[in-house]
Amino acid sequence: MKDLSVIIVNYNVSYFLEQCLLSVKRAVxxxxxxxxxxxxNSVDGSVEMVRRRFPEVILHANKENLGFSKANNQAMREAQGKYxxxxxPDTVVEEDTFLKCFRYMEEHPEAGALGVKMMDGAGKFLPESxxxxxxxxxxxxxxxxxxALFPKSATFNRYHLGHLSADETHEVDILAGAYMFMRAEALDKVGLLDETFFMYGEDVDLSYRIQQGGYKVIYFPETRIIHYKGESTRKTSVNYVFMFYRAMMVFAEKHFSGRQAKFYSYLIKLAIYLRAGLAIVSRAAQKLFPLxxxxxxLAIGVLIGERLVQDPLTLGFTPSWAVYFSLWFGAAFFSGAYDEPSKLYRLVRGMLIGSVLIMAFSSIMGVTDVLGVTNKKHLLIAVSVGLVGxxxxxxxxxxxxYGNWRFGEPRAKRIAIVGSQKEVKRATSLLREVGLHDPIAKLETQNAEADLRQLQEIIKIHKINELIFCGKDLAVSQIIEWMVQVHDNAIEFKILPENSTYIIGSSSKDARGDYYALHIEVNLLNPxxxxNKFMVNSLVSLLLLVCAPVLILGMKGKSQFLKNCLANLVGLYQWVGLKANATPDSKPAVLSPVDKIQSDRLSQPAARQIEIAYAKDYSVFSDLEIIFKNIWQLGRKV
Incomplete structure (x- = not known):
């Protein structure tokens, strides 16, 4: 029997998995x-990376996304460990984490499961520990x-047990699935993860069942891990809200009964609609705020122009202004004025194009414009003042x-690298390859305590806003301790794993982790x-609906065809999209790039490669070619 079986479920986070496995290699x-x-079923090269760099790992390469529970159970059924x-995969463990947890469990046979102190990528304690x-x-x-209002209250914040110290060992109810150290004997008694849960809630359910089985669930802060979080979830998305709260409903239906279960179900349903509504409003507000x-x-520009021109025929906001504003904003939108990163020239270009369109519109409509008469001088003043604003x-x-007036440019990175001379040189080379400047300062490690004092001085003198730790030279425990000691909201932390081409970090638990690597342009991700894809989808849908009386005669799935047209028209579906490489956030697609070659015998890996090539070299003509080549298949179910 083994002492411990470590199980990691991965989905499209190769760079984090690599760093995690390197830390595990030290911790065993x-x-x-x-x-x-x-x-x-990752498509980012995760499987190839594990086979190449970690041949000792027992690898299961699934051909579909089984979800968290099924994938973990797949390995747990084979596991030979006592624990x-x-x-x-988006975690980094300290060198003694496994040994400390093992010893605690050996000394406390009543403990069935144990969790540790988790820190985010900025060195902050994660309350879900x-x-x-x-x-x-x-x-x-x-x-x-x-x-949130009463974070330390035993009454109002029992969700995160805010009244219990984060630095003391406690018996708790629930552990996070990011790190669950469990006694195999307890799992034999209470069972594995419930596969009814696809992504969320399974850790809650298993923790509860371990307690019901007569074991204690322990929070153990004597060792720490980094948990980047935010990698596989977008908590502001409606999809996340529905998945998370539905998982809570499954838990309630399974473990509660009677009036309690009904109240819980009602509460969760209310939460789903409230949080989903807030997510929709929040995302809409973020999109509409610049507009x-x-x-x-522009409205201020119109009012100023009105005062300066003093033409009685242009007084007030006539109906024509709605048309003019639409033309201005439409031109600015298609000019990329609202794309990230923002560039002023796109805004100016859009407003100038919009003004030309408005002049043309006014000339065509003439002085007797039924929408209202607008002086061209008034228009020029309005757009000029508006642009200044x-x-x-x-x-x-x-x-x-960013603290500077260089619009379109982020805050200049003032980077310091901590590590041996060889690793510092390698990190510098990687930074150059991705187009970043050489680091402002370098610290070669010798004595941890002296290095920390020196590092704090370097940060203060050089106004460092990003620290890169060389994972080959530094213990994870030392990196975490320095993150905690140095912690400053203005500083971001990243780690260069041993022999890796990625420099990895995350500014907070809610921020998606980022990394530096050689950039490959993917057209499909370009705003x-x-x-253009959205516009083509809608225009093609409109054309198909106009031609529907004729097309429908030869169409397979006539009612589905009409449904597909309407769904594409409003942006719910897409005519051509990724299927073999689809993610939970992908819009349903009627066709895929594979339909271009019209073959039913393609393997899944071949289909993925075709889709990757499509995404990399995407243009609207690719979609049009696939759509018209498969026009009689547009009634497919998505």
């Missing part, structure tokens, strides 16, 4: 450990913000965020191409 010292990686650890049972009251306090400010600037608020927000 002193124990007899087997390591499983279960890959849920089983479920570990997320310890959680209480999500009873109706706990859920109510969490959903309606009482836990609102630009509209105010638009430029000003963009520059001001940029200054607030310009995505906007």
């Amino acid at each position: 010292a002193g124990l007899d450990v087997e390591v499983f990686v279960v890959d849920n 089983v650890l479920l570990l997320n 310890k959680r209480g049972m999500p009873t109706p009251w706990v859920a109510f306090s969490k959903v309606f913000g009482l836990s 609102l400010l630009d509209g105010i600037c 638009m430029a000003f608020w963009r520059m001001f927000l940029h200054w607030r965020q 310009y191409h995505r906007r």
Whole structure:
């Protein structure tokens, strides 16, 4: 029997998985450990990376995304360890983490599961390291913000057990699935993960069942891990809200009964609609905020122009202004004025194009324009004043965020690298390859305590805003300790793993982790191409609906064809999209790039490669070719 079986389920985070496995490799010292990686059909080279760099790992390369529970169970059924650890790929463990957990469990046979102190990529404690049972009251306090208002309250914040010290060992109710160190004997008694849960809630359910089986669930802060979080979830998305709260409903239906279950179900349904509504409003507000400010600037320009021109026929906002504003904003949108990163020339170009269109529109409509008469001088003043205002608020927000007036350029990175001379040189070379400047300062490590004092001085003198730690030279425990000691909201931390071409980090638990690597342009991710794809989808749908009386005669799936046309028209579906490489956030697609060659015998890997090539070299003509080549297949179910 092995001492420990470590199980990591991966989905499209090769760069994090590589760093995680490197930390695991160090942490197995002193124990007899087997390591499983279960890959849920990743398309980012994760499987190839594991085979190349970690041949000792037991790898399961699934041909579909089985979800968290099924994938973990797949390995747990084979595990030979006295203890089983479920570990997320976006984690980094300290060198003694496994040994400390093993010894604690050996000394406390009543403990069935153990979790550790988790820190995010900025060195902040993650409160989900310890959680209480999500009873109706706990859920109510969490959903309606009482836990956030009273973070230290035993009554209102039992969800994160805010009243319990993060630095002391406690018996708790729930552990996070990112790190669950469990006794195999307990799993034999209570069963594995419930496969009813696809992505969320399975850790809550298993923690609860381990307690019901007569074991204790322990929060153990004597060792720490980094958990980047945010990698596989977008918590502001409607999709996340529905998946998470539906998982809570499954838990309630399974473990509660009677009036309690009904109240919990009602509460969760209410939470789903409230949080989904807030997510939709929040995302819409973020999208519309720049348009609102630009509209105010243009409106001020109109009012100033009215005063200067003093033409009685142009007084007030006539109906024609709605048309003019639409033309201005439409031209600005298609010019890329609202794409990231923002560029002033795109805004100016869009407004100039819009003004030309407006002049042409006014000339065509003539002086007797039924929408209202607008003086051309008035228009020029309005757009000129509006542009000044638009430029000003963009520059001001940029200054607030980045501390400089160089609009379109992020805050200059002032990087310091900590590590041996060889690794510092390698990190510098990687930074150059991705177009970044050489580091401002370098610190070669010798004595941890002296190095920390020197590092703090370097940060202060050189105004460092990004620290890169060389993972080959530094212990994870030392990196975490320095992150905690140095912690400053203005500083971002990244790690260069041993022999890796990635420099990895994340600024907070809610921020998607980022990394430096050689950049490969993917057209399908470019805002310009995505906007064109949406427009082509809608225009093709409109054309197909006009021609529907004729097309429908030869169409397979006539009613589905009409449904597909309407769904594409409003942006719910896409005519051509990725299927073999689809993610949970992908829009349903009627056709895929594979339909271009019209072959039913392609293997899944071949289909993925075709889709990757399509995404890399995408243009709207690719979609048009596939659509018209498969026009009689547009009635397919998505």
